[in-house]
Amino acid sequence: MAKVVDRRKLNFWEELYLPAIASGMKRTFAQMFKPAITLQYPEQRPEIFDDYRGAPGLVRDQDGREKCVSCQLCEYICPPRAIVIVPGEAPDQPDYDYSEIEKAPKEFYIDMLRCIYCGYCEEICPEQAIFMTDLYELNAGSRQELVHDKAKLYDVGGLRVDAIQKWKDKNASPGSEERKNVPPSGNPGDGAH
Amino acid sequence: MNEFFAEYPLVFTMATTLAKIVLFTHIGLILAAYMPWVERKVSAWMQDRVGPNRVGYAGLGQPIADALKFIFKEDPVPGHVDKVLFTLAPALTVIPAILVLAVVPFAPAVSLFGQTAQMAIADLSVGILFVFAFSSLAVYGITLAGWASNSKYPLIGGVRSAAQMVSYELCLGLSVVGVFMAAQTLRLTDIVELQVDGYWNMFTQPIGFLVFVIAAFAETNRLPFDLPEAETELVAGYHTEYGSMKFAMFFAGEYMAMFVFSCLVAVLFMGGWDVPFMSNESFAALGNWGAALGFVAFLTKVLLFLFFYVWVRFTIPRFKFDQLMHLGWKVLIPLSLLNILWAGLWNMPS
Numbered sequence: 001m002a003k004v005v006d007r008r009k010l011n012f013w014e015e016l017y018l019p020a021i022a023s024g025m026k027r028t029f030a031q032m033f034k035p036a037i038t039l040q041y042p043e044q045r046p047e048i049f050d051d052y053r054g055a056p057g058l059v060r061d062q063d064g065r066e067k068c069v070s071c072q073l074c075e076y077i078c079p080p081r082a083i084v085i086v087p088g089e090a091p092d093q094p095d096y097d098y099s100e101i102e103k104a105p106k107e108f109y110i111d112m113l114r115c116i117y118c119g120y121c122e123e124i125c126p127e128q129a130i131f132m133t134d135l136y137e138l139n140a141g142s143r144q145e146l147v148h149d150k151a152k153l154y155d156v157g158g159l160r161v162d163a164i165q166k167w168k169d170k171n172a173s174p175g176s177e178e179r180k181n182v183p184p185s186g187n188p189g190d191g192a193h
Numbered sequence: 194m195n196e197f198f199a200e201y202p203l204v205f206t207m208a209t210t211l212a213k214i215v216l217f218t219h220i221g222l223i224l225a226a227y228m229p230w231v232e233r234k235v236s237a238w239m240q241d242r243v244g245p246n247r248v249g250y251a252g253l254g255q256p257i258a259d260a261l262k263f264i265f266k267e268d269p270v271p272g273h274v275d276k277v278l279f280t281l282a283p284a285l286t287v288i289p290a291i292l293v294l295a296v297v298p299f300a301p302a303v304s305l306f307g308q309t310a311q312m313a314i315a316d317l318s319v320g321i322l323f324v325f326a327f328s329s330l331a332v333y334g335i336t337l338a339g340w341a342s343n344s345k346y347p348l349i350g351g352v353r354s355a356a357q358m359v360s361y362e363l364c365l366g367l368s369v370v371g372v373f374m375a376a377q378t379l380r381l382t383d384i385v386e387l388q389v390d391g392y393w394n395m396f397t398q399p400i401g402f403l404v405f406v407i408a409a410f411a412e413t414n415r416l417p418f419d420l421p422e423a424e425t426e427l428v429a430g431y432h433t434e435y436g437s438m439k440f441a442m443f444f445a446g447e448y449m450a451m452f453v454f455s456c457l458v459a460v461l462f463m464g465g466w467d468v469p470f471m472s473n474e475s476f477a478a479l480g481n482w483g484a485a486l487g488f489v490a491f492l493t494k495v496l497l498f499l500f501f502y503v504w505v506r507f508t509i510p511r512f513k514f515d516q517l518m519h520l521g522w523k524v525l526i527p528l529s530l531l532n533i534l535w536a537g538l539w540n541m542p543s
C-alpha cells in the first residue's frame with residue numbers, strides 16, 4: 001500500500017520563493033561577520049587526545065628495552081595485513097636477563113599505505129609493545145618510504161613508561177629462579193585451569 | 194595638440210578607442226582574475242572560514258599563483274575528442290564575453306584636447322542588440338565543449354546548457370523590451386542618460402529587473418542555475434575533459450560573462466554611472482571630474498552586483514532541470530510579458 005504523504009499547500013508568498021530566498025540571503029550575509037573557526041594548520045595544531053589512533057609504533061619500556069617478543073599476533077590480526085614480522089632470537093644482554101624471552105623481531109614492517117588505523121594491533125599485543133601514536137602526518141616521496149621498518153617504528157613509538165612494569169621485578173620475584181629452569185611449555189600462572 | 198586633433202578628428206577617435214579598448218578589457222580581465230579570489234573569500238566568510246590567505250597579503254597573490262599553475266601544467270587532450278572543436282570551445286566562451294564589453298558605457302563622456310570621447314568603446318545605436326547577438330554566442334562554446342569532449346558528462350552538460358541558455362535568452366530579451374519602450378532608443382549611453390535625469394529602471398520596472406537578474410544568472414551558468422557544470426552530478430559538466438589553460442579559459446569566460454552581465458544590469462536598470470541626486474547637467478558641470486565620479490559610481494554598482502552573484506551562489510541550492518524549465522517558460526516569460534504591459538502603461542503619453 002502506498003502511503004500518501006499530505007503535503008502542506010504552499011500559500012502565495014511561499015510559492016513565490018522570493019521571501020524564502022531573501023531570508024536565506026539575510027542569513028548568509030549575517031554569517032559573514034561571524035569569526036572564522038579555521039585552524040591555521042601547519043602553524044596551529046589540533047589538540048591530540050591520549051587515545052588518538054595515529055600511526056602505530058613499537059615502544060621500548062622504561063629502561064629502553066625492546067618489549068616486542070615477536071609473537072606475531074598483531075601480524076595475524078591486522079585486517080589489511082599491513083604488518084610483516086621476521087622473528088628472530090632475542091639478543092643476550094649482560095645487564096638484563098632475557099632468559100624468559102626467546103624471541104624478538106629481527107625485522108618488523110608496517111606498510112602505512114595498507115594500515116587502516118584500526119588499532120587492533122595495539123589491542124591484541126600481549127606485551128603492550130605496539131601502540132597507536134599521535135603521529136598523523138605521513139608523507140614520502142615514494143611508496144617504499146611509507147613501509148615503516150623496525151628502526152622507524154621504534155622511532156615513532158619511542159619510550160613508553162607504563163604503570164605495569166612487567167619485567168622490572170621479574171628477576172627478583174619469588175620463584176623466578178625456578179621458572180627459569182622450567183621448559184617453556186605452559187604458563188605457570190594457568191595452573192588453576 | 195588641440196589644433197592637430199581638430200584637424201584630424203579621426204586620429205583622436207582612433208587613439209581614444211585604442212586606449213578605451215586597452216583600459217576596459219583590462220578592467221574586465223583583471224576583475225575576471227580577481228573574482229575567483231573574491232568568491233573564495235566571500236564563501237569562506239559565509240561559512241566561517243578564512244579563505245585564501247597564504248599568497249601575498251590576504252591571499253591577494255592567489256590568482257597570480259593560480260594562473261602560473263595553469264600555465265605550467267601539462268595540457269592534456271584526451272585521445273577520444275574532436276581536436277579542432279575541443280581547442281576552439283574555450284576560446285568561444287571567452288571571446289563573446291569580451292566583445293560585449295565593447296558597447297558598455299563606463300562613464301559620462303570625457304573631453305580631451307577640445308574633443309569629446311564617449312566612454313564606451315563603440316557607442317552603437319543598436320547597442321543592446323549587439324549585446325544579445327554576442328552574449329548568446331557563449332552557448333556555442335559550452336555546447337561545443339560538451340560535444341567535442343565525446344564523453345557522457347560533458348555531453349549532458351552541453352545539452353543542458355543549450356536548453357537552459359536558449360530558454361533564458363528569451364526572457365532576458367523580453368525583460369529589456371520595457372527598458373527600450375521607456376527610453377525609445379537602443380543606444381546604451383542614451384538609456385543611462387535618461388535614467389540619470391529620471392528614475393532608475395529598477396524602480397520603474399521592478400518586474401523587468403527581477404526577470405533580467407534571474408535570467409542573467411541563468412545565462413552565466415551561475416548557481417542556482419549551474420546545471421551545465423553541476424559538480425555533484427556531472428563531475429564538472431562541459432569542462433570535465435579540460436585541463437590546464439583550456440580549463441582556465443572556461444573559468445575566465447564564466448567570470449567575464451558575470452562581469453559583463455553585471456555591467457548590463459548596472460547600465461539597463463541601475464542607472465549606469467548615475468549617482469543619486471545628480472543630473473546630466475551636474476555631471477557636465479563637473480567636467481572630467483564628473484566622468485571620473487561616474488566611472489567610480491558605475492564600477493561600484495558592478496562590484497556590488499558581482500558580490501550579489503557570489504552571495505546568491507552560496508545561499509541558494511541548485512535547481513532541478515524540470516524546475517529550471519518550469520521557471521523559465523511558465524513563470525519568467527509571462528512575467529516579462531507583464532512587464533512590457535506595465536512599461537507601456539507607465540510610459541503612456543497622457
Ligand code: SF4
Pocket residue numbers: 056074077078079080081082083110114115116117118119120121122
Ligand atoms: S592499526 Fe590495524 S591496520 Fe594498522 S597495523 Fe595495526 S592492526 Fe594493522
Ligand code: SF4
Pocket residue numbers: 067068069070071072073074075085121124125126127128129130
Ligand atoms: S608487537 Fe606485540 S603482538 Fe606484535 S609481535 Fe610484538 S609482541 Fe606480538
